[in-house]
Amino acid sequence: RKEVEQDPGPFNVPEGATVAFNCTYSNSASQSFFWYRQDCRKEPKLLMSVYSSGNEDGRFTAQLNRASQYISLLIRDSKLSDSATYLCVVNTEDSSYKLIFGSGTRLLVRP
Amino acid sequence: GAVVSQHPSWVICKSGTSVKIECRSLDFQATTMFWYRQFPKQSLMLMATSNEGSKATYEQGVEKDKFLINHASLTLSTLTVTSAHPEDSSFYICSARGGLAVDTQYFGPGTRLTVL
Numbered sequence: 001r002k003e004v005e006q007d008p009g010p011f012n013v014p015e016g017a018t019v020a021f022n023c024t025y026s027n028s029a030s031q032s033f034f035w036y037r038q039d040c041r042k043e044p045k046l047l048m049s050v051y052s053s054g055n056e057d058g059r060f061t062a063q064l065n066r067a068s069q070y071i072s073l074l075i076r077d078s079k080l081s082d083s084a085t086y087l088c089v090v091n092t093e094d095s096s097y098k099l100i101f102g103s104g105t106r107l108l109v110r111p
Numbered sequence: 112g113a114v115v116s117q118h119p120s121w122v123i124c125k126s127g128t129s130v131k132i133e134c135r136s137l138d139f140q141a142t143t144m145f146w147y148r149q150f151p152k153q154s155l156m157l158m159a160t161s162n163e164g165s166k167a168t169y170e171q172g173v174e175k176d177k178f179l180i181n182h183a184s185l186t187l188s189t190l191t192v193t194s195a196h197p198e199d200s201s202f203y204i205c206s207a208r209g210g211l212a213v214d215t216q217y218f219g220p221g222t223r224l225t226v227l
Contacts, residue, residue, distance in 0.1 A: 032214055041202070041221075042220070042221070043204050043218040043219060043220050043221045044155065044218055045218070046215070087154065091214075096160060097143060097208055097214065097216070098145070098157060098160060099145075099157070100157075101154040101155045101156075102154060103153060103154040104154055
């Protein structure tokens with residue numbers, strides 16, 4: 001079983017749509033959770049951290065369910081520029097600060 | 112702030128040659144640097160963790176004699192792919208941790224290696 005699992009997609013949605021991505025992680029001791037965005041042939045860029053209470057940043061909302069070991073990302077009012085691969089990332093439970101990346105979910109926003 | 116650079120951004124080499132990739136933290140001192148590899152349509156896979164002044168810690172399955180890592184200063188780490196082969200062709204990305212946000216890794220722009 002992969003440590004971080006995501007639906008690879010692609011999700012093909014029209015502009016203005018709301019889209020949700022899910023992710024599960026296997027290590028219950030993981031402490032930090034993130035969503036990264038990666039454009040084609042570029043490095044990943046931090047989109048947002050995910051907190052237990054849930055958090056929102058503009059059109060993006062992230063949720064964490066520790067009991068189910070489940071993380072979600074909701075994008076409202078999709079823009080063409082949101083087209084990218086979204087990576088669910090979890091840290092290891094030790095002090096090494098290592099990150100474990102999911103394989104990513106590809107989003108295509110069409111006009 | 113928190114900018115990480117990589118050099119070169121892309122490289123093409125012949126099979127059997129060695130390639131060195133540099134990773135620099137430009138405006139902060141990196142306590143730890145990480146090296147990742149990403150094959151097409153796959154996620155980033157951590158290769159090794161590098162702390163300044165000490166030997167790198169390699170992930171399982173990564174050959175330390177093939178992927179030489181040197182972290183000589185708080186702002187520079189290098190990855191040398193020795194005797195590169197076509198199967199080493201990949202996107203190599205470094206990240207650096209340090210500064211005020213200790214939990215955050217800042218990623219370099221990546222180096223695309225093609226071995227002919």
